[in-house]
Amino acid sequence: MRDGKFEFRVTAVDAPVKTVGDNQFSQTTAQGEYLLVHVSVTDIGDRPQTHFGRTTRLDVLRRGESRPTLTASVGGRVANRQTPTGAECHADDPRILFGAYRIANAPGGGPLSDFTIPLNEANPDPRVACIVLADVSGSMSGAPIAALQEGFAAFVEYVTEDDLARKRAEVAVITFGTQAQVAVPLQEARMLEPIQFSAGGSTNMAAAIDMAIDMIDERKREYKAGGIQYYRPWLLLLTDGAPNPMGFDAAVARLNALEAAKGVTVFAIGVGDNVDYRQLERVTTQRPPAPLAGLQFNEFFEWLSASLGNMASSGNHGRSDQQVAANSDQQVALAPLSGWTTV
Incomplete structure (x- = not known):
């Protein structure tokens, strides 16, 4: 079936199941049963298009009936990280993982960094963009990556319970191993869901920093175009080692x-005993790096949620970087550092 510049095709229907989700943070149990319908979405136009899972409805009809027996949103996970021309994004899960994704219909494909969730202009509240850069290199394997995943899942719960932060904070996660990629597109905190992290590769911190700066610049343009005031964005970098040298000097300079x-x-946070603090100190000129106490990611993300809540309740926002600076005379108190760092 075609609708505008998208083509939708049901590729398979699985037997009904009681529970969906592949880990303890994303599992959901139905009151009855889940019917897993695999749907491919293909951009058939000549330019990138943004598809919103929540606005696509799947009607299931019994044979011989004219009214739908079941109606559900089409959402799901991206089929692959590199999306070549005409590639498909499969809604193989009845829950929405990204909420929206951009299908890069260009020769050679587009990286996951092309996948964006547009600014919600229907929300008039000022926004604070928060970009988390998470090291997922091979040295993060095992307990560290598991603790990071558990901590982010806790963060989702914390921040969505804060009445102001849930609609004023916009959160993205960029992971970096050998390559940097957007694991969570920038979106309102109330839309967040826990995700899985996997470790491997080297430490391409430069690519993650560049990607985060580009994301911040683009979002500021959207804020201004939509008439939305904003707070000074936050960038938090977590790493357990030393960055790859290629491109690092230029990225730090930016x-x-x-x-x-x-x-x-x-904010720069060091994880473990092998952090190259000489290089990490270069990431910010305003404050020293904070070493994470053990693997206290849960406590770190609790601090982040509370601090975002404090910022979201302040008046330190404006329509430009200059206005934000002028309105930030009163320093916003961050949550206490005790519990997650040894500073």
Whole structure:
């Protein structure tokens, strides 16, 4: 079936199941049963299009009936990280993982960084963009990556319970191993869902920093175009080692310049005993890196949620970086650091 510039095709129907989800954080149990319908969505136009799972309805009809027996949203996970021309995004899960995704219909495909969730202009509240850069290199395997996953799942619960932060904070997660990729597109906190993290590869911190700066710049343009005031964005970088040298100097220079212009607030967090603090100290000129106590990711993300809540309740926002700086005379108190760092 075609609708505008998208083609929808049911590729398979699985036997009904009681529970969906592949880990303890994402599992959902039905009151009755889940009918798993595999649907492919293909961009048949000549340019990238954004598809929203929540606005696509799947009607299931029994044979001989004219009214739908079941209606559900089509959502799901991206079929692959590199999306070549005409590639399909499969809604193989009745829950929405990304909420929206961009199908990069261009020669050679587009990376996951092309997948965006547009600004919700229906929400008039000011926004604070929070970009988490998470090291998922091979040295994070085992207990560290499991603790990171558990901590982010707890963060989702914390931040969605805060009445202001859930609609004013916009959160993205960029992971970096050998490559950097958007694990969670920038979106309102109330839309967040827990995700799985996997470790492997080297430490391409530079690519993650560049990707985060580009994301912040683009979101600011959207804020301005939509008439939405914003707070100074936050960038939090978590790493357990030393960055790959290629591109690192240039990426740090970009970030330092943006920070000096009061265009971003940067926090650097070291994980474990093998952090190269000499390099990590270069990431921010405003505050020293904070070493994570053990693997206290849960406590760190609880602190982040509470601190975002404090910021979201302040008046430190404006329609430009200059207005934000002018309105930020009163310093916003962050949540206490005790519990997650040894500073």
